[in-house]
Amino acid sequence: MDFLVLFLFYLALVLIGIVTICICSKNYRLKGLVRGGAQIFSCIIPQCFQESLQKLLHYLFYTRNHTFIILHLVVQGMVYTEYTWEIFGYCQELEFSLYYLILPYLLLAINLSFFTLTCVANPGTITKANELLFLQIYEFDEMMFPKNVKCPTCDLRKPARSKHCRRTQDYRLTEISRVCNWCVHRFDHHCVWVNNCIGAWNTRYFLIYLFTLTASAATMAIVSTAFLVHLAVVSDLYQEIYIDDFGRFQVMDTVFLIQYLFLTFPRIVFMLGFVLVLSFLLGGYMCFALYLAATNQTTNEWYKGDWAWCQHCPLVAQSPSAEPQVYKNIHSHGLWSNLREIFIPAFPHYERKKK
Numbered sequence: 269m270d271f272l273v274l275f276l277f278y279l280a281l282v283l284i285g286i287v288t289i290c291i292c293s294k295n296y297r298l299k300g301l302v303r304g305g306a307q308i309f310s311c312i313i314p315q316c317f318q319e320s321l322q323k324l325l326h327y328l329f330y331t332r333n334h335t336f337i338i339l340h341l342v343v344q345g346m347v348y349t350e351y352t353w354e355i356f357g358y359c360q361e362l363e364f365s366l367y368y369l370i371l372p373y374l375l376l377a378i379n380l381s382f383f384t385l386t387c388v389a390n391p392g393t394i395t396k397a398n399e400l401l402f403l404q405i406y407e408f409d410e411m412m413f414p415k416n417v418k419c420p421t422c423d424l425r426k427p428a429r430s431k432h433c434r435r436t437q438d439y440r441l442t443e444i445s446r447v448c449n450w451c452v453h454r455f456d457h458h459c460v461w462v463n464n465c466i467g468a469w470n471t472r473y474f475l476i477y478l479f480t481l482t483a484s485a486a487t488m489a490i491v492s493t494a495f496l497v498h499l500a501v502v503s504d505l506y507q508e509i510y511i512d513d514f515g516r517f518q519v520m521d522t523v524f525l526i527q528y529l530f531l532t533f534p535r536i537v538f539m540l541g542f543v544l545v546l547s548f549l550l551g552g553y554m555c556f557a558l559y560l561a562a563t564n565q566t567t568n569e570w571y572k573g574d575w576a577w578c579q580h581c582p583l584v585a586q587s588p589s590a591e592p593q594v595y596k597n598i599h600s601h602g603l604w605s606n607l608r609e610i611f612i613p614a615f616p617h618y619e620r621k622k623k
């Protein structure tokens with residue numbers, strides 16, 4: 269593997285990150301940029317290839333499937349194998365503290381537990397049996413969540429903050445078991461990485477899963493960096509001299525040192541770059557998820573927040589002359605109350621009432 273492959277890999281990761289931010293952003297210019305890119309793409313790429321790509325994207329992102337779960341576990345397995353195979357052994361030889369070296373494994377154990385919980389837990393699906401209970405949980409704001417609205421698919425009254433997950437009507441897949449097709453209480457989003465909706469009852473698992481994933485990537489990045497720095501210091505690599513392409517003697521600089529380390533430990537440097545990029549991407553998303561939790565908003569509400577009042581509010585639609593109203597989050601009751609709502613949802617209470 270040479271620098272070109274490494275560079276292309278990181279470039280692809282960064283591009284995926286940028287496109288994802290543009291798609292999820294509320295900024296219409298960024299969205300326009302993605303649409304423009306898609307139009308240029310459609311002019312260049314042959315029709316048959318476009319159709320296949322559309323089917324593939326539809327299958328990946330608009331149906332319930334296990335592709336991303338498998339990909340997630342394979343990548344995680346590869347990173348941990350590399351860490352165990354090379355870094356753990358080398359660091360032990362260099363007498364690194366065992367507590368630091370074991371930390372990624374502890375985080376992995378917690379992460380996999382919460383990953384499984386997020387995947388299999390009921391996100392808070394609304395059924396005939398619990399519909400009435402859910403209707404009493406949150407106030408209707410009459411803007412984003414008007415009262416007495418029925419879900420046309422489930423034929424149930426929609427409680428405030430709920431949403432029908434549209435991972436349904438998928439391409440040539442008719443089995444109900446492979447689609448969500450249900451209304452979810454306090455719907456946040458549908459996560460392809462866990463193949464489940466994120467709602468009132470599993471947001472807490474999702475947040476801990478996200479936190480441990482970010483922490484394990486960051487811990488590995490720190491240990492790998494410490495290992496390489498330690499190696500450079502112990503071997504006095506900064507004191508070395510090399511001969512450049514013109515036959516001149518040069519003192520070792522940072523760029524040459526990175527190239528040298530890459531050629532000596534290619535897999536470790538590659539893994540370090542990967543976990544570094546991942547730490548920043550996951551860290552950014554983690555901050556966003558914490559912001560939503562602290563302000564008692566779901567991703568769905570945050571996304572709709574600015575324009576719910578002007579485009580989708582039935583009141584405004586019926587009377588165009590009505591003054592536009594500014595959407596106000598009525599569910600936030602202070603930081604601790606908001607966090608308690610996520611980490612101690614009213615799940616057992618509903619269950620007891622059902623009996």
Ligand SMILES: [Zn+2]
Nearest residue numbers: 419422432451
């Ligand atoms: Zn529904």
Ligand SMILES: [Zn+2]
Nearest residue numbers: 433448458465
């Ligand atoms: Zn879903």
